[in-house]
Amino acid sequence: MTSPTETSARVRLSIDERGIAEVALNRPEKMNALDTAMFEAINRTIAQLAEDKRVRVVVLHGEGRAFCAGLDLASFVAMGESERAQRSHDAGNMNDLAARTHGLANAFQQVAWGWHALPVPVIAAVHGVAYGGGLQVALGADIRLVTPDAKLSVMEIKWGLVPDMAGMALAAGLVRGDQLRELVYTGRVVSGEEAVVLGLATRACADPLAEARTLAAGIATRSPQAIRGAKRLCNLLPQTTPAEVLLAEAREQQKVMGGAQQQEAVRAGMEGRAPLFKDE
Template sequence: MSERISLSIENGVADVRLVRMDKMNALDDAMFEALIETGERLATEKGIRAVVLSGEGRAFCAGLDMGNFGKMAAPKDGAKKEEGGMLGRLERRTHGIVNRPQHAVWVWRQLPVPVIAAVHGVAYGGGFQVMLGADMRYIAPDTKLSIMEIKWGLVPDMAGTQIMRHLVREDIVRELTYTGRVFTGEEAGRIGFATRVTATPREDALATAREIAGKSPDAIRASKRLLNAAVVAEPAAGLLMESVEQDKLIGSRNQIESVMSNLEKRAANYAD
């Protein structure tokens, strides 16, 4: 993991950085594995209350490493070549509802705590989709972004189609997917991909993460469960889930601490 991603944890905030700087943090097999390994570790790490995901050097992530394109043409793991492509490779679900490349994105969405992507330089193709896996995206105004798969005769297949449709108007998603055109962080803010457009995305993301880390971890985790479920739940199921989560929180240790710390005008002391 250290060859592709660095991880430091301080006061409940996990600072995750892609560190393949010589390749603009492009996605090779080792980077995919590092993203999955780091996400899965943080899912079970005690004391984690928020995560910031960023890229070291000139870019957030330049997308799929060009060296990986050659591997697409050859059968893998006994797959049989058929008319129109490969059978039994990407279709196989290896991590619940997703395959391995999708898991490199979906693992951040499924993390029980909020994740903020701090994006600068470029976020192309797979790198753009990794960014989408976060709860929030802080993007520098001059960042270059692209749903670039069409350039290589491909489709976005790292969970991008399932996340984009909840962030941006459908016709805009279609235009960007069909053309693969490069757009800026400024435009990302206007159309909805950027939560915040800022010249200092990592610094601002860390500040927000620290703010989140100061809130009740029980309520934050329950909020993420509710918001994740709201994407797919029918209203009746979503409304019931709100009530179930609230019943768990009312009168709990951390909920009482939230009330008392506010009434006593002091910093809260939450239990993990």
């Protein structure tokens, strides 16, 4: 059974008995545009998932016609006015972008970087549009499934801005440098199919949410300990040196080898049955 759904004004979260968490951006009337309440709700959800040991994999999607249309323009104007009014005397508020309020990130970066930093895989199902901040949120996922006709854009330049929600750090390992520069400098809109070619998306499919749920169900059957270790290894790439990666591989393998979950994976495979993992 699925646990009782937790609902906020902006994000809906449910976790089922398999440890699959489903997170829905829940502002369909605004194409899930990011306002202050959405930023806060996403960050609360990420923090909750990080602490919940039941969670094995996350499916992230948007309700309604789009994944996320980016920053809510009215909120952008309000935040700009607030920044001008408060910048000179209040360095501790949400508008001080240099403040590291969420580990490596500020509150705005955390809505994207937080998915990357979660200890479990995150699968984003993208339909409609993923513009600006919405694309950066999707880039925080481990895997991005998109409709062929989805529209994606690094759109900040249209508003005289630079990508500042962890998008540059996340895209650098996905998109070739010159192609990333073109997207950032122009704000060009690309289709889901082109996004796959560029590296912004993993693959295109007719129903990304259904595909994401199927993929999550498969991941949830694997050793949770091994999956978490694998994500830690993947997150080391590509900026880490080969020597550091080789040592990290050995250390992660030592953590799982011979453990109860690893032994259960072997037994289940030899017996031709689904494994039954207990938390370690």
